[in-house]
Amino acid sequence: MDDNRVRHLEMIQGVVNRMGQNAFLLKGWTVTLVxxxxxxxxxxxxxxxxxxxxxxxxIFFWLLDGYFLWQERLFRKLYDAVRKQNNETAADFSMDVRPFYADVHSWLRTCFSITLSLFYLPTIGVIVITLVLVWTK
Structure with a gap:
């Protein structure tokens, strides 16, 4: 594997790592603010x-977390495509993920993925239940 392709893969992996870190921070902020x-x-x-x-x-952090997960999935597809390039193809260092939109679920569908739904739906459920209990008190 040539050095340019390795550098390109490292760039993409850096973006994937940042998206994961952002999602982790959003979950922490959600719990803290609520x-x-x-x-x-x-x-x-x-x-x-x-x-x-x-x-x-x-709700806003759920949507933002879904956006980060969607972007992470797109960049993972880009990573896989760059990884599979043959040695004759020069690394162009492109970070364009638009060609992979068809391969990844939409942003809103990603928001309702199991990983996000298991965190945000119970959180919103607790808020709604508390709101109903306080309102009817």
Whole structure:
């Protein structure tokens, strides 16, 4: 394998690593913000408005996390394509993932993947249940 292709693969792997790190940080921020808003709501005699506000970061972080996972999957396809290039093909260092859109589920479908749904659906479910309980109190 030539040096240019190895460098190209390292560039792509760096992007994949950053996408994974971003997704990890988003999950941490989601838990922190939702828990913080619940604590704040509890100190204000459990006002439903503060519980309702917790829905916003949970939903937006879910969509953003889905976007990062979608991009990570696209870059993994790019990595695989570069890895399979024959030695006669020169590495062009392209980071264009558009040719792989057809090979990867859409961004919104990625948001509802098992890995994201198992984290965000229970989180949003807890917020909604708490909101209903506080509202009917």
């Amino acid at each position: 828990a913080g808003l619940f604590v704040f709501a509890n100190t204000q005699d459990i006002d439903y408005k503060y519980v309702a506000i917790a829905l916003l970061p949970a």
